[in-house]
Amino acid sequence: MGLVETKLAIIPGAGGTQRLPRVIGASLAKELIFAARIVDGKEACRLGLVNHSVEQNDTGDAAYLHALELAREINPQGPIAVKMAKLAINQGIEYLYGCVVLKVIPTKDRLEGLAAFKEKRRPNFKGE
Known part of the structure; x- marks a missing residue:
């Protein structure tokens, strides 16, 4: 190349x-x-x-x-979080970080990820 x-x-x-x-x-x-x-x-x-x-x-x-x-x-990770991380990386962390965090916080996937961590189990993400 x-x-x-x-x-x-x-x-x-x-x-x-x-x-x-x-x-x-x-x-x-x-x-x-x-x-x-x-x-x-x-x-x-x-x-x-x-x-x-x-x-x-x-x-x-x-x-x-x-x-x-x-x-x-990558597949088992939270789909919304991966999508927003990709957006933040591609568009510039300084500009978008606040926007993408606000989109991740209210998701059911975030709550599931935290619960799974606390319960020491694999999360079951649904992209919600």
Whole structure:
């Protein structure tokens, strides 16, 4: 993967010049963009461009299987809380934190999560 537009005498589009520095820092982003460097999965993981890099398996679905593991880890969590956390992360914590907290507090899922924690059992979230 890489932002190689400088090879064409243009700059990365779709916010690449803004997003990449936020993820890996301005200095490293400049190096990768200016040099039009392409990195493999292991290097992308080391730089923090991706969360995981997996070796391909014989059936060609290693990335899919890893993603499925992650989905199974996320799935039992409170759906409204996950949705609001995603919104807060994507839109900026400072701006939205108060808004998303106000949407999570009155939910039945929040009460169920607290009760399950207190009772030392797995929660049964319903997205309500």
